[in-house]
Amino acid sequence: MAVITFANTKGGAGKTTAALILATELARGGARVTVLDADPQRWISSWHGLSGAIPNIEVISEITLASIQGHISENRRTTDYFVIDLAGARNSLLATAIGLSDHVLIPIQGCSMDAKGGAQVLELLGEIRRTSGIEIDHSVVLTRVNSLVTTRALQVVKDLLATRQVRVLNTPIIERAAFRDIFDWGGTLQTLDPQRVSNLDKARENARLFGDEVRRLVPMRRAPSRFSRAA
Ligand SMILES: Nc1ncnc2c1ncn2[C@@H]1O[C@H](COP(=O)(O)OP(=O)(O)OP(=O)(O)O)[C@@H](O)[C@H]1O
Numbered sequence: 165m166a167v168i169t170f171a172n173t174k175g176g177a178g179k180t181t182a183a184l185i186l187a188t189e190l191a192r193g194g195a196r197v198t199v200l201d202a203d204p205q206r207w208i209s210s211w212h213g214l215s216g217a218i219p220n221i222e223v224i225s226e227i228t229l230a231s232i233q234g235h236i237s238e239n240r241r242t243t244d245y246f247v248i249d250l251a252g253a254r255n256s257l258l259a260t261a262i263g264l265s266d267h268v269l270i271p272i273q274g275c276s277m278d279a280k281g282g283a284q285v286l287e288l289l290g291e292i293r294r295t296s297g298i299e300i301d302h303s304v305v306l307t308r309v310n311s312l313v314t315t316r317a318l319q320v321v322k323d324l325l326a327t328r329q330v331r332v333l334n335t336p337i338i339e340r341a342a343f344r345d346i347f348d349w350g351g352t353l354q355t356l357d358p359q360r361v362s363n364l365d366k367a368r369e370n371a372r373l374f375g376d377e378v379r380r381l382v383p384m385r386r387a388p389s390r391f392s393r394a395a
């Protein structure tokens with residue numbers, strides 16, 4: 165199993181949206197996914213309640229500093245991917261979740277405030293490397309990207325990340341109505357109605373490419389996992 169955490173200390177960076185897109189894509193590909201919903205707004209838990217049973221997806225709510233490791237231990241045999249959705253804050257749960265992760269995905273919108281929240285996560289990863297010698301793999305995923313134009317602000321963020329030699333996923337998450345609608349209506353991008361959601365085909369293709377890229381970076385059976393080392 166592998167643990168993938170979405171982290172950015174800035175609120176509204178697109179963590180929850182990207183986490184749900186990834187979870188549903190991995191599950192669609194046949195992986196058993198457990199989402200640990202540590203976002204106080206509990207969007208993914210509400211989505212799950214609204215959706216009913218979705219094949220291959222479990223969602224666990226009320227994740228705390230004290231409980232997170234236990235949830236992973238208890239579910240590791242029946243889970244291929246844990247996807248952790250964190251609050252947009254710098255706290256102990258963030259540090260613990262990162263420490264348990266095989267890969268940290270840092271969603272960043274093309275604006276400087278988000279880049280700062282992402283930079284705090286990169287600093288934390290640096291601290292873990294310095295103090296424990298553990299290198300936790302990580303990548304930035306650009307979110308809410310305009311499908312038509314590269315804004316100046318987005319270009320500034322990209323340049324900054326290139327200077328710092330931070331990996332940026334080739335697949336940005338585009339601003340799409342479908343990525344909002346799944347939270348309102350439940351289900352997945354596959355069950356949304358193309359008559360009611362504009363550019364649903366493009367959103368599905370975007371999600372597929374995102375899922376494929378993350379799967380390549382974080383294969384299903386990666387040994388030894390960060391968690392086995394910590395346990
Ligand atoms: N790719 C996208 N297309 C359309 N809307 C999006 C996209 N990504 C995020 N949003 C919208 O932006 C807002 C913030 O996104 P989201 O809740 O995913 O961020 P977050 O980082 O989880 O926030 P928080 O830190 O508060 O938990 C939401 O209203 C969401 O619907």
Ligand SMILES: [Mg+2]
Pocket residue numbers: 179180181203205249250251252
């Ligand atoms: Mg969130």
